[in-house]
Amino acid sequence: MLTLILLCFCVCFLLAQFISRRPKNFPPGPTVLPFLGNVLSLSLENPLSDFERLRKTYGNVYSLYIGSKPAVIINGLKAMKEAMVTKATEFAGRPQDLYVNDTTQRKGVILADYGPSWKEHRRFALMTLRNFGLGKQSMEERILGETQYIMKTLEEHIGKTLSPQLMFHNVASNIICQVLFGRRYDYDDDFIKTIVQCFTENAKLANGPWAMLYDTFPMIRSLPLPFTKAFKNVATCQKIAKRVLAEHKRTRVNGEPRDFVDCYLEELEKRDDTTTFSEEQLSMYALDIHFAGTDTTSNTLLTGFLYLMTHPHIQERCQEEIDRVLEGKDHASFEDRNNMPYVQAVLHEVQRVANTVPLSVFHCATTDTELMGYSIPKGTMIIPNLTSVLHEEGQWKSSHGFNPENFLNDKEEFVKPEAFMPFSAGPRMCLGEGLARMELFLISVTLLRKFKFIWPEDAGKPDYTPVYGVTLTPKPYRMKIQLRERQ
Numbered sequence: 372m373l374t375l376i377l378l379c380f381c382v383c384f385l386l387a388q389f390i391s392r393r394p395k396n397f398p399p400g401p402t403v404l405p406f407l408g409n410v411l412s413l414s415l416e417n418p419l420s421d422f423e424r425l426r427k428t429y430g431n432v433y434s435l436y437i438g439s440k441p442a443v444i445i446n447g448l449k450a451m452k453e454a455m456v457t458k459a460t461e462f463a464g465r466p467q468d469l470y471v472n473d474t475t476q477r478k479g480v481i482l483a484d485y486g487p488s489w490k491e492h493r494r495f496a497l498m499t500l501r502n503f504g505l506g507k508q509s510m511e512e513r514i515l516g517e518t519q520y521i522m523k524t525l526e527e528h529i530g531k532t533l534s535p536q537l538m539f540h541n542v543a544s545n546i547i548c549q550v551l552f553g554r555r556y557d558y559d560d561d562f563i564k565t566i567v568q569c570f571t572e573n574a575k576l577a578n579g580p581w582a583m584l585y586d587t588f589p590m591i592r593s594l595p596l597p598f599t600k601a602f603k604n605v606a607t608c609q610k611i612a613k614r615v616l617a618e619h620k621r622t623r624v625n626g627e628p629r630d631f632v633d634c635y636l637e638e639l640e641k642r643d644d645t646t647t648f649s650e651e652q653l654s655m656y657a658l659d660i661h662f663a664g665t666d667t668t669s670n671t672l673l674t675g676f677l678y679l680m681t682h683p684h685i686q687e688r689c690q691e692e693i694d695r696v697l698e699g700k701d702h703a704s705f706e707d708r709n710n711m712p713y714v715q716a717v718l719h720e721v722q723r724v725a726n727t728v729p730l731s732v733f734h735c736a737t738t739d740t741e742l743m744g745y746s747i748p749k750g751t752m753i754i755p756n757l758t759s760v761l762h763e764e765g766q767w768k769s770s771h772g773f774n775p776e777n778f779l780n781d782k783e784e785f786v787k788p789e790a791f792m793p794f795s796a797g798p799r800m801c802l803g804e805g806l807a808r809m810e811l812f813l814i815s816v817t818l819l820r821k822f823k824f825i826w827p828e829d830a831g832k833p834d835y836t837p838v839y840g841v842t843l844t845p846k847p848y849r850m851k852i853q854l855r856e857r858q
């Protein structure tokens with residue numbers, strides 16, 4: 372008997388030694404199991420409700436282990452602001468040893484760690500987007516021009532139903548293609564079809580169960596498991612991107628850049644050996660920006676039209692405001708938003724409920740630092756839970772459901788609460804925010820002015836639960852199209 376007790380004691384002692392311990396003053400969290408970390412505390416399919424459950428137990432800053440790697444989850448406006456804005460650069464890194472880093476070959480801007488390459492490429496993207504018309508009329512013209520193609524699709528479906536997924540992906544993709552490659556592609560062009568399909572698939576793989584297993588168990592990384600699909604998809608897109616780059620190199624004229632790629636090639640020529648610019652960077656960089664600008668904008672539009680169809684009184688009120696402000700005008704311009712407080716409120720509420728990038732892009736501590744009194748060692752992975760801010764009790768008139776009043780004051784003027792953070796905040800904040808906001812406004816207003824969008828009678832009850840991934844996607848749905856009587 373005594374031997375048995377001693378044996379049990381020894382096993383418990385050994386297990387206790389194995390159980391990973393949190394560093395001193397590290398944020399609290401559930402018990403960490405050897406090898407597995409906290410992977411059993413999370414649904415591999417969709418961990419968002421687990422993150423909320425753990426927030427209720429451990430508070431707004433808590434920790435989890437992905438295998439042996441510690442991660443700190445940041446929730447709520449106060450902690451998010453301290454990390455992303457007040458301590459901006461201390462939290463501006465990106466982890467470098469995840470599935471997503473391996474799939475993108477550590478190139479591009481989105482996943483680049485805080486350092487010279489990220490800084491140079493971010494600055495270049497912001498400057499080039501500006502030069503190619505953001506804030507000027509030329510970007511509006513591109514967006515309105517591309518919207519005409521989907522107007523045509525909608526006209527062909529008057530009185531019928533249509534599945535809008537591909538249509539919204541194509542419009543967002545083509546707008547960014549015009550900036551990057553100086554041209555649009557027909558919607559059945561293999562170029563656009565392949566890129567949109569590969570990256571839509573990768574966005575789901577990147578936050579999915581296989582990515583979590585890849586990150587947790589490094590020994591399985593070379594096995595032929597389903598996560599290899601993302602590598603194949605990136606290779607396919609790289610091949611296409613390289614073809615486009617070769618053509619640009621052949622046809623470009625120095626001093627007369629036609630697009631983002633020409634600007635980069637010109638800049639590359641000017642810079643000396645110390646630059647982080649290179650042709651290898653460029654092909655991934657262009658794909659990076661294409662992906663960042665397509666899946667996000669299109670899923671937000673999809674969510675918007677889902678809610679507008681199922682809240683017809685809100686759709687009608689938008690249309691009344693649009694008719695009034697655009698009376699006598701051929702088309703909307705981005706400036707018109709200042710006279711459309713209700714439409715503005717609706718589009719912001721769409722972004723709040725769409726919660727398109729629910730966990731932002733993971734950050735990483737660039738130095739030993741502190742957050743809400745806890746110590747965070749350099750290199751710790753940081754998961755900014757934007758969902759927790761966009762739905763935080765106390766920050767919104769109504770944090771649940773779909774209510775444009777969240778963005779209107781007593782005088783029915785448009786107001787933007789501080790907790791509106793779908794683009795994140797601080798130095799890593801979305802660099803396409805300006806473009807995205809212009810697209811959401813111009814596309815939505817143009818479509819709502821001409822058409823009425825109806826939830827089909829035979830579609831049953833709408834299901835608002837999104838499909839989880841790096842981006843949240845509404846479940847596939849169909850929309851019925853009618854031409855509006857007035858305009």
Ligand code: HEM
Pocket residue numbers: 480481482483493547659660663664665667668671727728731732733793794795796798799800801802803804806807
């Ligand atoms: C509704 C549309 C969009 C949403 C909700 C969105 C949201 C986000 C979020 C949450 C991040 C992560 C920020 C962080 O790490 O703190 C991000 C990063 C980024 N976004 Fe967007 N985005 C949208 C559209 C766009 C567009 C149109 C572009 C194209 C120009 C773009 C380009 C980028 C890039 C390049 C980054 C990485 C920035 C960096 O790491 O420095 N996004 N976006």
